[in-house]
Amino acid sequence: MSVVRVALTQTGWTGDRESMTALHEDFTRQAAAQGAQVICFQELFYGPYFGITQDPAYYEYAESVPGPTTDRFAALAAELGIVIVLPVYEEDQPGVLYNTAAVIDADGSYLGKYRKHHIPHLPKFWEKFYFRPGNLGWPVFETAVGKIGVNICYDRHFPEGWRTLALNGAEIVFNPNATAPGISNKLWEIEQPAAAIANGYFVAACNRVGAETNEYGDEAVAFYGSSYVVGPDGNVVGDVASSTEAGLIVRDIDLDQVREVRERWQFFRDRRPDAYAPIVAP
Numbered sequence: 001m002s003v004v005r006v007a008l009t010q011t012g013w014t015g016d017r018e019s020m021t022a023l024h025e026d027f028t029r030q031a032a033a034q035g036a037q038v039i040c041f042q043e044l045f046y047g048p049y050f051g052i053t054q055d056p057a058y059y060e061y062a063e064s065v066p067g068p069t070t071d072r073f074a075a076l077a078a079e080l081g082i083v084i085v086l087p088v089y090e091e092d093q094p095g096v097l098y099n100t101a102a103v104i105d106a107d108g109s110y111l112g113k114y115r116k117h118h119i120p121h122l123p124k125f126w127e128k129f130y131f132r133p134g135n136l137g138w139p140v141f142e143t144a145v146g147k148i149g150v151n152i153c154y155d156r157h158f159p160e161g162w163r164t165l166a167l168n169g170a171e172i173v174f175n176p177n178a179t180a181p182g183i184s185n186k187l188w189e190i191e192q193p194a195a196a197i198a199n200g201y202f203v204a205a206c207n208r209v210g211a212e213t214n215e216y217g218d219e220a221v222a223f224y225g226s227s228y229v230v231g232p233d234g235n236v237v238g239d240v241a242s243s244t245e246a247g248l249i250v251r252d253i254d255l256d257q258v259r260e261v262r263e264r265w266q267f268f269r270d271r272r273p274d275a276y277a278p279i280v281a282p
Contacts, residue, residue: 002256004145006032006040006133006172006202010225011246012210013048015215017061021046021069025076027248032080034250036146037106040085042208043153044099047268048215049178049208049223051120054129060089066110070102073139083143085150087176089130090115099131099152102174106144114139116152117161124180124221127154140168142205146255153177156191156205159198160279166268171258175205188226197234200262202253204229209246229253232261 009017009027014020024041043049046069050058054066063069069088077084078154083106090100090113099116115134120126133187138161140149149170156175157163176253179188192203229251237251264269 003252003254004038004172005036006204006229006251006253007034007036008204008206008229008249009039009045009208010042010206010227010241010249011042012223013212013215015214017046022073023074028073028076028080028082028084030248031250032082034248036082036229036250038085038143038148038172040176041087041208041218041244042203042206043087043176043178045087045176048212050219051130051178052216052219052221054126054160058130059091059097062089062097064092065090065100065102065113070104070110074104074108074110077104077106080108083145083148085148085174085176086133087152091097093221093259097131099127100133100157100185101150101152101174102136103141103143103148103150105141111141112139112151113152116155117155120154120160125154125218138164138168140165141172146171149173151175153179156195157187157197159256162195162199165266166201170199170201171255172202172204172253173199175203177205177207177221179207185224185237188224192228193230193234193236196230196232197265198267200232200265200267202229202231203259204251206249209244211244213260232258 084104086102090098117134121128149165206227208238210221211222229237
């Protein structure tokens with residue numbers, strides 16, 4: 001398979017878990033109807049972005065992975081023949097919680113999960129209250145559409161993860177986010193293209209959109225959407241999505257471009273891992 005049709009979601013918080021889950025089921029059906037072969041949901045897709053506050057009530061959103069939500073979407077993946085990247089709040093055991101993305105293949109099989117490595121802790125992004133740092137490395141999953149990896153939101157600021165995914169064979173890296181305006185806007189424009197170029201693969205980045213005033217009132221932050229797909233040459237595929245409107249983004253990518261770009265830019269041949277020890281010094 002060379003050309004792959006990729007779908008991303010960006011939407012606001014509906015106000016309850018069940019309607020948010022049902023909305024993403026509908027997004028998946030829409031994507032499949034448009035010929036999409038893989039879809040990635042936004043970070044912590046079935047809840048609000050609760051990192052805005054530090055409240056143990058939100059621990060109730062955590063569940064096992066695999067578990068009820070992965071089972072529900074595995075059935076949908078098998079029905080529609082679509083690969084799903086499913087960002088969920090994982091409870092490994094009571095009090096041991098992770099920001100996780102499960103990967104489900106097009107036949108409904110659960111392939112594994114990625115746990116977010118880098119956990120921010122700053123005003124309105126109090127994530128260390130909710131999550132332990134990931135401890136499963138940067139797995140790459142063999143799916144019906146090719147080899148895919150995952151980075152979650154804050155992970156995108158750290159080049160080591162992107163590179164590890166490349167060395168593990170990723171052709172497409174999905175990057176689900178909950179990113180709000182401020183200093184991140186410029187980074188949003190440049191980090192994913194830079195990672196795609198440096199590592200010679202596709203990056204598909206989705207972001208929440210809108211202010212979750214129905215959950216947080218005046219304290220809500222306004223997520224800016226702007227989801228997009230970028231190729232290994234650093235060019236955005238199609239248009240960047242709206243910064244204000246919810247929706248489904250569908251784009252076609254040609255995986256043959258990975259080989260084409262890597263043979264033109266021999267970054268892997270010219271790497272010098274023998275010289276890189278200082279970047280892993282504590």
